[in-house]
Amino acid sequence: MSREFLAWSEELSVGIQEIDEQHKVLAGLTNCLFNEAILNKGDPAVIESILNELIQYTIIHFSVEESLFRIFNYPEADAHQMHHSQLKREVFEIKEKFNKGETVDLELMHLLRDWLTKHIKIEDKLYTPFFLSKGLKPHWPKSRSWIGKIWNSMHIK
Ligand SMILES: [Fe+2]
Secondary structure (H helix, E strand, O other): OOOOOOOOOHHHOOOOHHHHHHHHHHHHHHHHHHHHHHHOOOOHHHHHHHHHHHHHHHHHHHHHHHHHHHHHOOOOHHHHHHHHHHHHHHHHHHHHHHHOOOOOOHHHHHHHHHHHHHHHHHHHHHHHHHHHHOOOOOOOOOOOOHHHHHHHHHHOO
């Protein structure tokens, strides 16, 4: 059985393709966790590996955003990073509870979905106009690395 627990919609788009794609990965991992832990009551080892992946990808994704804040000197960086720290703590807490034998239940899944969607809709959407004003493009050729893209946006007008 599988269901789209965190369905992607345009409402969740921040208007920067690369960031949207990373957010879609987070939504995908949330859906995997929901399907495995809630719908299929799956193997704890599988649930644990999804949780680990979700934690790792969350850390990577937040680091990408925070690198952009530093590169472009985003004035709201500190406040945004505090939200990231809080979200990371919450996800680590889910893992700790799981390690102690608690199950990933529907209530936890709702919390996770709410944290992610609220963060994207409120905090993340705030940075888009700023990044675009600094030359970041909403779409990029697929072949370029992030650093190449940023370099080009800053040096080729
Ligand atoms: Fe963020």
